[in-house]
Amino acid sequence: MRASSRFLPRPRALFLAVSLATALGSATAAEVPVVPANAQLASPDIEKKVNALLARMTLSEKMGQLVQYGSDGGAALAGADAIAANPEARAHVDVMALARKGELGSMLNVVGAETTRRYQEAALHSRLGIPLLFGADIIHGYRTIYPVPLGLSASWDPSLVEDVSRMSAAEAVTGGVKWFYSPMVDISRDARWGRSTEGAGEDAYLGAAMARAYIRGYQGKDLADPESVAASVKHFAAYGAAEAGREYNTTDMSDVRLRQVYLPPYRAAVEAGAATMMSAFNSLNGVPATADRYLMTDILRKEWGFNGFVVSDYTAVMELNNHGIALDAATATLKALNAGVEVDMMSHYYDTEIPGLLKDGRLSMATVDEAVRRVLRVKFALGLFERPYAQGTEVTKAVDANRPLARRAAEESFVLLKNGGDGTSAVLPLDGRVKKLALIGPLADAAGEMQGAWGGAKHFPDVVTLRAGLSQRMKAQGGELIYAEGTGIETDSETGFAEAKKAAAQADVVVMALGESSRMSGEAGSRAHLDLPGNQQKLLEQIVATGKPVVLLVFSGRPLVLDWADRHVPAIMAVWFPGTEAGNAVANVLFGDVAPSGKLTMSFPYAEGQEPLYYNQFPTGRPPGDADLRKPPGGDSTFVSRYIDVPNDALYPFGHGLSYTTFGYSDVQVSRRRVPLGEANDRNAKQLVTVTATVKNTGSRAGTEVVQLYVRNLGASLEQPVRSLQGFQRVTLKPGESRRVTFQLGFPELSFWNARSEEVVEPTRYTVWVGGSSTAEQQAGFEVSP
Numbered sequence: 001m002r003a004s005s006r007f008l009p010r011p012r013a014l015f016l017a018v019s020l021a022t023a024l025g026s027a028t029a030a031e032v033p034v035v036p037a038n039a040q041l042a043s044p045d046i047e048k049k050v051n052a053l054l055a056r057m058t059l060s061e062k063m064g065q066l067v068q069y070g071s072d073g074g075a076a077l078a079g080a081d082a083i084a085a086n087p088e089a090r091a092h093v094d095v096m097a098l099a100r101k102g103e104l105g106s107m108l109n110v111v112g113a114e115t116t117r118r119y120q121e122a123a124l125h126s127r128l129g130i131p132l133l134f135g136a137d138i139i140h141g142y143r144t145i146y147p148v149p150l151g152l153s154a155s156w157d158p159s160l161v162e163d164v165s166r167m168s169a170a171e172a173v174t175g176g177v178k179w180f181y182s183p184m185v186d187i188s189r190d191a192r193w194g195r196s197t198e199g200a201g202e203d204a205y206l207g208a209a210m211a212r213a214y215i216r217g218y219q220g221k222d223l224a225d226p227e228s229v230a231a232s233v234k235h236f237a238a239y240g241a242a243e244a245g246r247e248y249n250t251t252d253m254s255d256v257r258l259r260q261v262y263l264p265p266y267r268a269a270v271e272a273g274a275a276t277m278m279s280a281f282n283s284l285n286g287v288p289a290t291a292d293r294y295l296m297t298d299i300l301r302k303e304w305g306f307n308g309f310v311v312s313d314y315t316a317v318m319e320l321n322n323h324g325i326a327l328d329a330a331t332a333t334l335k336a337l338n339a340g341v342e343v344d345m346m347s348h349y350y351d352t353e354i355p356g357l358l359k360d361g362r363l364s365m366a367t368v369d370e371a372v373r374r375v376l377r378v379k380f381a382l383g384l385f386e387r388p389y390a391q392g393t394e395v396t397k398a399v400d401a402n403r404p405l406a407r408r409a410a411e412e413s414f415v416l417l418k419n420g421g422d423g424t425s426a427v428l429p430l431d432g433r434v435k436k437l438a439l440i441g442p443l444a445d446a447a448g449e450m451q452g453a454w455g456g457a458k459h460f461p462d463v464v465t466l467r468a469g470l471s472q473r474m475k476a477q478g479g480e481l482i483y484a485e486g487t488g489i490e491t492d493s494e495t496g497f498a499e500a501k502k503a504a505a506q507a508d509v510v511v512m513a514l515g516e517s518s519r520m521s522g523e524a525g526s527r528a529h530l531d532l533p534g535n536q537q538k539l540l541e542q543i544v545a546t547g548k549p550v551v552l553l554v555f556s557g558r559p560l561v562l563d564w565a566d567r568h569v570p571a572i573m574a575v576w577f578p579g580t581e582a583g584n585a586v587a588n589v590l591f592g593d594v595a596p597s598g599k600l601t602m603s604f605p606y607a608e609g610q611e612p613l614y615y616n617q618f619p620t621g622r623p624p625g626d627a628d629l630r631k632p633p634g635g636d637s638t639f640v641s642r643y644i645d646v647p648n649d650a651l652y653p654f655g656h657g658l659s660y661t662t663f664g665y666s667d668v669q670v671s672r673r674r675v676p677l678g679e680a681n682d683r684n685a686k687q688l689v690t691v692t693a694t695v696k697n698t699g700s701r702a703g704t705e706v707v708q709l710y711v712r713n714l715g716a717s718l719e720q721p722v723r724s725l726q727g728f729q730r731v732t733l734k735p736g737e738s739r740r741v742t743f744q745l746g747f748p749e750l751s752f753w754n755a756r757s758e759e760v761v762e763p764t765r766y767t768v769w770v771g772g773s774s775t776a777e778q779q780a781g782f783e784v785s786p
Contacts, residue, residue, distance in 0.1 A: 152413055316345070416660075470587050
């Protein structure tokens with residue numbers, strides 16, 4: 001059994017301390033200094049080394065630490081890279097020459113022991129010998145690939161996330177990589193946004209738990225550990241709230257929503273010791289994040305105590321011109337540096353504009369020096385000065401010893417959305433009586449798609465496809481696998497339909513592998529329509545019409561619209577993009593070696609028009625109550641908050657996921673019915689109320705249930721969500737076994753952000769639910785009294 005506890009709030013910044021003291025009777029501003037979030041980066045020994053080195057650096061060497069290039073130096077920019085390109089970036093930058101002169105600080109997606117050594121040797125032979133920091137987009141595995149982050153989050157297993165992150169770091173350092181542009185902790189409530197695949201979904205509490213796990217895995221207990229890498233938490237901030245789910249689009253929201261919904265995962269990562277952050281592409285409330293001092297300095301550093309460095313996203317400094325808040329490269333550079341963005345990724349602005357800004361007095365040398373200090377602190381903490389080169393034997397393909405962990409991650413990520421019901425029998429798990437199994441669909445034998453949008457080196461021979469995994473399983477039990485592609489992922493051609501229907505006709509059961517291509521989920525992967533691409537829906541309908549039992553496996557990096565499938569397909573399982581061990585993991589779950597335990601972390605809609613869709617919505621003045629929203633409006637169900645053509649709720653809600661057994665809940669209790677307000681407003685209070693409940697395996701198989709705790713706060717000065725996740729535990733039970741589960745509610749779980757941007761508890765009434773999804777019904781209550 002594993003439990004998750006929410007991060008503890010750090011003392012607020014000085015500019016908010018006075019208001020907090022007035023509202024809560026807390027300490028004065030002078031008594032709440034900001035504590036550095038990462039103790040290693042605050043080491044006096046490191047600071048001494050940093051200052052000694054800084055005193056010897058020329059301006060050119062200082063600027064070098066603040067810029068990042070790839071191996072091509074920004075030459076021959078095209079497509080998206082050319083959108084914002086300034087005249088200097090259009091010319092070739094000789095990266096090797098910069099390294100030799102000590103005028104380059106880090107490199108982007110330059111990977112491999114030999115390649116990184118070549119650049120590193122050049123840097124080490126420069127006047128001061130400051131090592132390069134090699135960063136890369138390692139999102140869900142280096143060479144042994146595990147599920148995309150959205151799928152991994154469906155495991156609700158932070159310890160698993162920590163384990164696979166550590167595995168990824170240990171592989172990557174053998175290729176010279178010491179800096180991951182991961183984790184992405186953006187909250188995503190809109191399935192249209194392609195980068196939903198990179199995060200942990202729609203909920204702040206779960207997102208914070210996953211953020212902490214990634215940091216622990218990547219950075220370990222010591223950044224100087226040879227197998228540790230520095231994490232870069234992205235994209236700060238609120239990138240996942242892009243309007244209409246459109247990539248790179250603007251975001252706009254109240255400070256209350258920002259702090260209550262979108263900032264908690266970033267904050268959790270910082271408090272776990274994240275060494276670096278990445279600024280977002282988007283603007284927030286009219287200010288592009290890369291120029292937003294409120295985000296990068298006031299919140300990140302003054303409130304949370306972040307003491308690493310911030311890197312811009314790819315050409316984000318340059319893109320301040322496109323945002324319209326800078327008319328030239330110099331102004332863009334000035335705004336980004338003064339906001340608190342230390343490293344310019346690929347824009348070629350800092351190294352060309354800083355000298356002139358210093359000369360005319362618009363930029364202070366103190367700002368430049370502090371930016372350089374922040375970069376050097378991380379390099380010293382990583383041990384780069386002692387171990388600048390790749391460590392160990394280079395990993396160039398999936399590691400056999402790591403496959404079991406990658407396979408377990410995939411198995412835990414799968415979410416069984418439906419298995420029988422509505423008068424139909426359960427199809428899963430399959431058993432030995434299945435002698436002929438048809439496998440149909442464009443994702444059935446697609447090694448390249450299994451690795452997802454950020455699948456490492458795309459070394460496809462490493463991948464166990466569904467066809468390979470199921471062929472081996474059927475052969476082992478004396479059966480036969482009949483394969484037909486049926487159609488492509490995005491094609492309209494029906495030339496393969498006849499072969500697919502023939503395969504279905506010969507089979508006892510049909511497994512259909514349908515969904516998106518990996519490129520459709522990820523950066524620049526926003527979709528206006530969330531149905532099955534191409535003519536896959538038509539193929540599905542024709543196979544279902546054969547009358548054979550169908551199991552639909554949905555491959556995607558986001559929720560899809562599966563309304564028709566839910567009504568006509570007996571078994572549906574979301575398998576995301578599972579990674580290297582895809583075929584083996586799917587086979588193990590389909591045949592019952594492993595019971596599914598995944599739970600959704602994003603709501604699946606009935607229709608795209610419901611987006612953005614999330615479970616923890618605010619109440620309205622005209623709630624629908626008990627009205628059946630599946631029916632058209634009429635009578636008392638007309639003038640209420642609703643759609644006239646689909647329900648308000650999700651088809652498959654947040655937290656939903658079935659197993660091969662069933663679980664029951666009972667006897668939800670709270671340890672006290674009343675909590676004094678003064679006690680509740682102790683920011684260090686962790687155990688104000690204890691919630692207990694009994695969960696029982698009511699089926700005939702062993703299984704793992706994710707027990708979820710939800711809380712509602714009624715009577716507050718601001719509207720609060722109808723319910724919010726405030727705890728979860730993974731519990732494995734034998735048939736008939738019961739267990740008493742316990743959750744602690746403290747200040748972090750009971751507080752909210754008020755209209756003055758203060759985190760407070762007020763005298764209100766709380767309801768708690770414990771169950772297996774966000775629709776949990778077993779409840780209890782208590783109040784906070786004046």
